[in-house]
Amino acid sequence: MVKSMTGFGQSKLDSEDINLGVEVKTLNSKFLDSIIKLPREFSDKELDVKNILTDRLIRGKVSVAITFLRKDVSAVKMDINRKLFNEYYQNLLAVAKEAKAPEQDVFKLAIQMPEVVLQRDAEEDLSEDWNVLLKHIHTAIDQCDDFRVKEGGGLQKKLLSYIENIGAFLTSIDEQDPQRIQAVRERLNQKITELQHVEKIDNNRFEQELIYYIEKLDINEEKVRLKSHLDYFVEVMNNPVSQGKKLGFISQEIGREINTIGSKANDAVIQRFVVGMKEELEKIKEQLLNIL
Known part of the structure; x- marks a missing residue:
């Protein structure tokens, strides 16, 4: 499952005694960065709310706005400074x-x-009011989390399409690779034929250089690893828990294999496929910035 870091949730209560509202908004961020606006009577609960946000929302720039008004004015005492x-x-x-x-x-x-004008509950324990407010905080967070899941579903479809596009380019590279190898073989044969007329060639050194050159052009291992990384990316996306950071690490490994294929291929057609893969990978990295 992929979960977005963008979300919104709210919960309201308008009863005979209380009018309250809770709004929770989230945006993308590497860590949990919270801004909490509490009514004066619950100002000492900021740490409690922050702990709830850390446990429930994990990451993101979170804005929480809470309003609370007790309608029973007889229970309120007014002080004037x-x-x-x-x-x-x-x-x-x-x-x-x-x-x-x-x-x-x-x-x-x-x-x-x-x-100047201070209001405080006269001999009234605020714990009951806080318990009511706490339920609505959790309700707003639930809505925000549902919003994140829904947004994440759209992001997951996009990511899957980008991964499939990279896989399609990899298939095209596989199809082109035999022609590339044949072209490399022809160039090597031509060079070897030219060198046969040159005197004082160290055959052992020549064979070593030839083997090194052939190995340097071989991209089979990179293709296998890239395919494995693509499969693993999809596997992590389908995990029940959203793992944006892990997907970010996998995308880095995908990028390394793509770059290595591009540097070793020495083939114009494959280079075009590599450019296409890099474009899709950039789209993936952009979307990962907003994934929990």
């Missing part, structure tokens, strides 16, 4: 006078400034 309010009020009033602006809105602005 009078000292902070006065500082805001005096500063805003002075600015208004300097600017010759209306002063009637200064009180409204000062009372709305951060940390």
Whole structure:
């Protein structure tokens, strides 16, 4: 299975007592990079939420936005930071006078400034509210994960088509290889015929160089390894657990074999097939950036 790192999930509750919402968005990233926005009353739960994200989503740039509002205002006690309010009020009033602006809105602005009005639950344990919110966090993550699986299905089809295209180019190389070998053999025979008229040739050294040259042009091992890497890539894609990093390592091995075939082939037709394989491999690498 291939799972995308792009996802979205949400969960909402609007009951007689509570209004809450949870949104989870994910994008691709090498590691888990989370931005968590919690209501003030649950600010101490950030580490708990991050641990859940690490366990459930594993990797990606994750953005979590959580809103929570208790409708039962009788259970809420209001505190006003009078000292902070006065500082805001005096500063805003002075600015208004300097600017010759209306002063009637200064009180409204000062009372709305951060940390002036504080709300806290009066003698109420927030653990029950947190348990409710926690269920909705998991629900939003479930939706996000389902989104990732669906997106991953589309990516898997693309990756499979790219792998099949590389396999088709490899088949074409297999078909062209006998002609390449024949052309190499003819060139060698011609060179050997020319060298037969040259005096003072070290036959042992000549045979060693000839063997080295032939081995250097042989691409059979590279073709076998490339076919094996392609099969393994598909096998890992079909694994029940998405393994984007592992697919990345396999794609590197695929690239090495393709490059070696290109450097050893010494054949214009095969070089064109090699270029085609490299193009497909680049498409694979681009898609792997977004795979979990």
